[in-house]
Amino acid sequence: MNMNKALKIVGTVLKVVALAIIILLTIYPLIWMISGSLKGTQEFYTNIWGIPDAWKFANYSAAWSRAGLGVKYMNSLIVLAVTLLVIIPAVGCAAYAIARTNFRFKKAVYSYLLLGLCIPTGVLAIPIFSAALNFGLVDKLSGMILFGAAQCMAFGTFLLRSFFISLPKSLEEAAMIDGCTRFQSFLRVILPLAKPGVMTLVVLDGITVWNEYLLASVLLRTDAKMTLPLGMKSFADKYVTDYPQLFAGLVIVTVPMLIIYVFAQRSFIEGMTAGSVKQ
Amino acid sequence: MLTKKSNSVTLNNKRLKDKIFPYAMVAPSVIIFTLFAVYPFLMGIYISFFRWDGLSAMQYVGTQNYSNVFIDSNYWTALKHTFFYAFFVTVGKNVLGFILAKLMMDLVFAKGFFRTITYMPVTFSYVVCGMLWAWIFNPTFGLLNNFLSLVGADSLIMGWLSDPKVAIYSVMWVDIWRWAGFHMVLYLAGLQAIPKDYYEAAEIDGAGPVSKFFKITIPQLNSVIVLNILMAVTGALVSNYDIVNVMTGGGPFGSTEVALTYIYRNAFEFYNLGKASAMSVILFGLTLIFGAIQIFSMTRDENYDS
Numbered sequence: 030m031n032m033n034k035a036l037k038i039v040g041t042v043l044k045v046v047a048l049a050i051i052i053l054l055t056i057y058p059l060i061w062m063i064s065g066s067l068k069g070t071q072e073f074y075t076n077i078w079g080i081p082d083a084w085k086f087a088n089y090s091a092a093w094s095r096a097g098l099g100v101k102y103m104n105s106l107i108v109l110a111v112t113l114l115v116i117i118p119a120v121g122c123a124a125y126a127i128a129r130t131n132f133r134f135k136k137a138v139y140s141y142l143l144l145g146l147c148i149p150t151g152v153l154a155i156p157i158f159s160a161a162l163n164f165g166l167v168d169k170l171s172g173m174i175l176f177g178a179a180q181c182m183a184f185g186t187f188l189l190r191s192f193f194i195s196l197p198k199s200l201e202e203a204a205m206i207d208g209c210t211r212f213q214s215f216l217r218v219i220l221p222l223a224k225p226g227v228m229t230l231v232v233l234d235g236i237t238v239w240n241e242y243l244l245a246s247v248l249l250r251t252d253a254k255m256t257l258p259l260g261m262k263s264f265a266d267k268y269v270t271d272y273p274q275l276f277a278g279l280v281i282v283t284v285p286m287l288i289i290y291v292f293a294q295r296s297f298i299e300g301m302t303a304g305s306v307k308q
Numbered sequence: 309m310l311t312k313k314s315n316s317v318t319l320n321n322k323r324l325k326d327k328i329f330p331y332a333m334v335a336p337s338v339i340i341f342t343l344f345a346v347y348p349f350l351m352g353i354y355i356s357f358f359r360w361d362g363l364s365a366m367q368y369v370g371t372q373n374y375s376n377v378f379i380d381s382n383y384w385t386a387l388k389h390t391f392f393y394a395f396f397v398t399v400g401k402n403v404l405g406f407i408l409a410k411l412m413m414d415l416v417f418a419k420g421f422f423r424t425i426t427y428m429p430v431t432f433s434y435v436v437c438g439m440l441w442a443w444i445f446n447p448t449f450g451l452l453n454n455f456l457s458l459v460g461a462d463s464l465i466m467g468w469l470s471d472p473k474v475a476i477y478s479v480m481w482v483d484i485w486r487w488a489g490f491h492m493v494l495y496l497a498g499l500q501a502i503p504k505d506y507y508e509a510a511e512i513d514g515a516g517p518v519s520k521f522f523k524i525t526i527p528q529l530n531s532v533i534v535l536n537i538l539m540a541v542t543g544a545l546v547s548n549y550d551i552v553n554v555m556t557g558g559g560p561f562g563s564t565e566v567a568l569t570y571i572y573r574n575a576f577e578f579y580n581l582g583k584a585s586a587m588s589v590i591l592f593g594l595t596l597i598f599g600a601i602q603i604f605s606m607t608r609d610e611n612y613d614s
Binding site: 044047048051052054055056058059061062065073074077078115118119120122123125126127130131132135138139140141142143144145146147148149150151152153154155156157158159160162163175176178179180182183186187211212236239240242243246247257258261262265272275276279282283286287289290291294298301302 | 326327329330331333334336337338340341343344345346347348349351352355362404407408411412414415422423424425426427428429430431432433434435436439440441443444449451454485489493494497500542545546547548549550553554568571572575576581584585588589591592595596599600602603606607
């Protein structure tokens with residue numbers, strides 16, 4: 030009995046230590062990124078571990094102007110907002126039709142959209158460049174939006190469909206008896222109930238779109254059209270030596286997605302959980 | 309029959325609307341997907357039969373690009389790296405994600421807080437992760453080597469990104485670091501869905517932790533494990549361009565060159581889009597099987613509603 034108790038305590042201690050190490054591995058680089066962004070150039074090399082002596086917030090404004098982050102920020106925000114505004118309604122409607130209505134080519138349409146999982150951006154990068162030449166979408170934000178949105182169709186349809194299917198049918202029937210059209214009942218009754226699914230999509234697609242780098246490298250050619258990841262890379266290539274400013278730039282790039290994630294978190298986790306675990 | 313016929317235009321109208329409704333609903337997705345994913349895909353196959361620098365007119369060369377790819381040992385080395393990378397990254401993400409989830413399960417306080425923290429790196433771009441870790445791996449000023457000398461493990465100090473034998477592992481680690489939290493969330497959801505009385509019943513029967521793990525946890529998690537592995541495999545095979553490009557650019561001495569970085573180089577540095585397309589088609593063929601399994605497992609045991 031005593032032996033058992035001792036073992037249990039040792040086990041608990043080991044668990045706590047393991048967890049602490051993993052948490053430290055995750056969070057320390059982030060803290061270090063922020064603290065590095067506030068150091069002077071000299072201090073960055075001499076004071077590797079500690080917090081900065083004097084907090085140089087000037088690094089942020091310097092990075093902002095030297096990397097031309099204003100324009101790139103706007104570009105990234107436009108691409109993010111419009112892409113989500115294209116994806117969510119398109120995918121929502123398609124998923125609803127596949128989940129809740131009957132039509133002749135339902136299975137075919139669903140399988141066709143799911144094919145998107147087989148042709149990811151990686152293998153499409155070079156062909157996308159040629160297609161963009163044909164469409165006149167090279168070096169255009171609209172190119173980032175349309176090609177980016179097409180990549181998100183498959184998973185979005187899959188995820189929302191599984192949400193719609195889990196909702197009871199009586200809900201829409203009641204709404205339709207009350208005089209709603211099919212579309213109105215979808216919009217007012219079903220969609221609000223699928224909020225965790227929608228939020229999951231917003232977070233996952235938002236992360237993908239905001240961080241899109243390969244597509245940007247293929248499509249965007251000029252400084253004025255660059256999005257943040259591409260802009261940060263070219264900033265890093267140009268000013269290799271000024272690490273505190275580079276780190277300040279990294280923090281600036283990272284913050285919006287972190288904020289979205291933290292706010293959407295509860296719905297998001299709920300959505301991920303429901304999407305992956307079928308009880 | 310007669311009554312139906314005489315039952316005015318509105319009913320017919322409504323029936324027509326009902327019929328069109330689903331098609332109108334799926335149309336936007338289908339159109340966007342067709343124009344901006346399927347069309348480029350077909351275009352890529354087409355271009356793979358041409359010599360093309362991206363500017364001047366295309367020149368039909370038959371299967372020449374493919375035969376050029378077959379004798380290009382650089383591409384096959386890059387493919388080897390790609391699969392090597394995908395394998396270890398998949399294992400790493402899943403093992404770490406699972407361990408994290410298991411540890412979280414036993415946590416009695418601050419569960420949400422820890423979950424939030426471990427998920428944070430997922431929201432970072434590979435560009436950010438890559439630059440951050442490239443600096444941590446910096447031989448003289450980086451955290452890692454400084455930490456190693458601090459604890460007296462000087463023999464472990466190395467050029468994490470400059471040593472051709474080590475570089476690919478360093479890059480893999482950053483990929484694992486970014487995604488472990490994502491897999492943790494899925495595993496945690498799976499673990500929480502296992503009814504507690506399964507374990508209690510097993511304990512009464514005298515099952516130890518090991519047999520509980522293999523007889524209850526693993527079988528119950530089956531579908532979650534499959535989903536996690538598939539997501540990690542397809543992710544690792546075709547989305548490692550960013551991290552490799554940012555951290556090593558394929559070097560040192562091509563030791564981290566993966567298929568995507570080599571394809572990109574051929575297209576936009578050597579201006580050989582025909583060959584780059586042929587290589588993309590081959591890569592697609594090799595990854596197709598994983599994509600197909602993923603679609604199959606996502607649609608399996610699901611019935612179409614009515």
